[in-house]
Amino acid sequence: MLLKSSHIALALAGSASAAVAVAQATQPPPAGQARPASAQAQKPWVAPGTAGSPIKGELFHAQVLLSAHAFSPGVIDGKAGESFKLSLSSFQRSRGLPPTAKLDNATRRALLQANRPSTVMVRLGPDDLRSQYVYPFPENPEQQAELKFLGYRNMLEKLAERYHTTPDTIVALNGPDKMIGLGHSLRLPNVVPTSRDYAGVPGNGGVALNALNIDGQQPQGDFVVVDKSEGVLKVYQGEPTIDEGEAGDGKLVAAFPVTMGSKQYPLPIGKWKATTYAFLPPFKYQPALLNNPKTDKELTLPPGPNGPVGLAWLDLTKEHYGIHGTNEPQTIGRAESSGCIRMTNWDVLRLSRMLKPGFTAIFQA
Secondary structure, eight states: OBOOSOOEEGGGGSSSTTHHHHHTTSSOOOTTOOOOHHHHSOOOOOOTTSTTOSOOHHHHHHHHHHHHTTBOOSSOSSOOOHHHHHHHHHHHHHTTOOOOOSOOHHHHHHHGGGOOOSEEEEEOOHHHHOOBOOSSOOOSHHHHTTSSOOOOSSHHHHHHHHTTSOHHHHHHHHOTTOEESTTOEEEEESOOOSOOOOTTOOTTHHHHHHHTTOOSOOOOOSEEEEETTTTEEEEEEEEEEEETTEEEEEEEEEEEEOEEOOSSSOOOOEEEEEEEEEESOOEEEOGGGSSSOSOSSOEEEOOSTTSTTTTEEEEESSTTOEEEOOSOGGGTTTSOOSSSEEOOHHHHHHHHHHSOTTEEEEEEO
């Protein structure tokens, strides 16, 4: 279903679970019919950055600046979660600062070199809202396999991913009475790219990069390191070496929070190559290779941002392993994966612009 200029009250998405209710409100209720109870029982809105708001203004700005420096905090939400702390300490290391994971004065000064406001007012256009929406979204893989595209459930979900945040954060930034629709304006995290030059991206990769506001200009790296003890994928320039299990001899230029492995499928320690990139890939559902499969049937699931591997798959020379996106960006760094390196969709797309196919990936304990 392609939704065009329907207006959607943000009041219907005041919680993560209520994001589904947004899709049910693509048309106004009939005359005389009240909004659903979820739209009526909202707490009074508090402006972001003020007492009572879930958004801490200083942390929110720091997350935007970290992202601008290529040290991703994961979702931008103004909260001091583990991904934010890992991002901050990685940035500090890259600038020769003590990796305290605290927002001290020296770190603030280094971050502010990006010279980027925390938010931007966006007049919503076709690129922000139009998509192949799927609602209700089937949870059963067998039903998913019958679809042509595993798209977003609603406009709010798409807008949140395009601006590297969550539906709840958009509501907190704007208030629950704002509307989503072509021509309406919303305050959003300032991740708007300075360049949309995606020259050299194969297939429909440019479409994915544009859809998620990925800047065409990214710092360039030569190899990545994933340390099991940290939960971070780090991008380095230089020659990769391993000395007694530790990677070195490189300049740290970017870092991303990741989910890696599980007890059943642990992180494959060693030195691998990322040989090929696939954008908007279908997914071969193999129950024998998955944690807690929902069916025992082997299936081919269609591509889409809500597919198990999201918008990109970077294939590794370790069989059945890859670096890929996710349909649940808020779980990065917390939930387990089936052995692969899982990132937010926007982060794996950024990574694909930083390194050429054939780069080295070092996984260490």
